[in-house]
């Protein structure tokens with residue numbers, strides 16, 4: 132069967148094509164001569180699968196899209212605290228090349244406008260690094276994100292440098308305000324070089340998929356950007372990525388994005404997909420006219436708005452009670468009812484799932500409440516089993532809450548067995564409170580053998596137990 136996804140992407144291109152508004156950026160000679168009939172779109176899934184349509188191998192300069200990744204590099208090289216001291220995170224509502232600084236703090240408003248981006252550029256490697264060291268670091272990092280060796284388009288670089296008066300003015304403003312300490316001309320030349328790196332939509336979709344994938348490269352599995360930086364980058368992309376169109380963008384399209392004056396837009400929907408579009412004609416805000424139209428359609432058709440909740444966390448926890456019957460060795464605990472209560476969790480468990488488990492534990496194993504018939508019925512179960520067999524992941528708060536539940540149950544001297552074949556719980560016996568540990572096993576049989584004796588089985592309504 133032929134996948135319908137590339138056909139759909141062709142359809143997206145053709146729907147956007149008649150949108151003939153805007154014009155190629157005029158202030159950079161090479162961009163002004165761009166072939167405005169070119170158009171492309173690409174999606175890169177978080178497992179590295181790329182779909183594309185249109186002029187997907189046509190190269191253009193990355194321009195402002197580099198700002199998002201260079202911001203991540205500045206955080207990596209100088210630390211978030213140092214970066215936040217120099218660059219704010221407030222949307223400016225100004226043009227991208229506005230000569231402006233935040234009142235009171237004298238910082239550029241955010242890293243997505245030129246003043247912030249030039250500052251971020253100077254924080255790559257170190258504030259004392261040379262232009263060559265910084266631009267090489269940026270070129271190689273972007274190449275690794277794209278999965279191929281990229282190069283600087285010297286013609287674009289020279290053309291932009293010839294008309295860089297405004298960016299030079301921004302550089303001197305930053306120096307005068309004490310935001311940057313290096314030579315302003317060198318900072319701006321480095322910044323313009325980073326803007327002049329050539330890419331195509333497939334490269335950009337792959338680069339965005341790294342952001343969508345929590346900073347891990349979908350193809351190599353390498354953690355390219357720490358998760359905390361990804362969150363920072365996606366946050367500023369959401370509020371400041373589309374220049375002064377941020378509000379329109381968030382309400383209409385609803386995924387973190389960044390545009391560049393050569394006509395490309397990237398988008399990254401966390402956990403799902405990296406997106407890239409290209410069409411050179413841009414509107415008065417600097418965003419590609421057809422690119423915006425394509426992103427709007429992709430978001431609508433594919434349900435990519437980040438505020439659309441796909442499903443509410445429900446029934447993540449399944450509770451069942453089984454009675455164990457003798458196996459080969461009779462070593463049941465004679466004092467108990469030989470009832471085992473099993474709590475099964477499923478999927479990617481976050482706070483709501485862990486809260487449901489906590490609630491189920493308190494209801495089943497706590498004091499009985501006359502207002503809640505059935506509550507406290509299993510306080511005397513001979514063992515409690517948590518099954519994480521179908522759990523794909525626990526986030527930090529889910530893990531912490533479940534660890535706390537385990538510690539409390541063990542303090543009450545409950546017999547606790549955890550089925551955790553993939554070690555998602557990350558229980559560390561060395562850190563257990565007063566050396567109290569649950570029994571951690573790989574499967575149901577091992578759990579039953581441990582609780583009821585080798586070969587014992589369970590009578591229950593739950594076919595798995």
Ligand code: GLU
Nearest residue numbers: 194195227245326391392
């Ligand atoms: N090189 C461009 C500039 O600083 C980048 C602007 C953009 O892509 O928005 O003027």
